Amino acid sequence: MTISEYIEQFRLQYPQIRPLEEEDDVEWWNQGLDQIEAGQLDRAEETFKKLVLAQPNHSDGFNGLGMVYEKTNDPHKAELFLREAISKAKVMVSDGSMDVELLNMIHKDLNRVLNK
Numbered sequence: 001m002t003i004s005e006y007i008e009q010f011r012l013q014y015p016q017i018r019p020l021e022e023e024d025d026v027e028w029w030n031q032g033l034d035q036i037e038a039g040q041l042d043r044a045e046e047t048f049k050k051l052v053l054a055q056p057n058h059s060d061g062f063n064g065l066g067m068v069y070e071k072t073n074d075p076h077k078a079e080l081f082l083r084e085a086i087s088k089a090k091v092m093v094s095d096g097s098m099d100v101e102l103l104n105m106i107h108k109d110l111n112r113v114l115n116k
Helices: 003-013 025-037 041-054 060-071 075-094 100-114
Strands: none
Touching: 003 041, 003 075, 025 041, 025 060, 041 060, 060 075, 060 100, 075 100
16 A cells, blocks of 8 residues: 555544644654553554644654554555655755754664664
8 A cells, every 4th residue: 555545544544633733743743652662552553643644744643653563563564654754854854844863763763674
């Protein structure tokens, strides 16, 4: 499946999420990271799917899903979502809304997935 097909699935799962209008989107990143750390990967996946829908032009939700899929031993999906995160992050770095160090961290995540 493509990223677009996954996003369409997410929309069907969470029709209440409004792109660029959600108030919880900033919290979802931290919540998802906490859930990964606690081993609550299903909950983290749900959280990051919502973040992807809420902030479709931002790298965080895609990056988070890539991390979840790495932990659940799904390297294909991990690579797909991390590559999308990199694509979004490059735009954000170029417009000054993200530091290049964060882009480099996503690249490291992708390299780790590819070298497993």
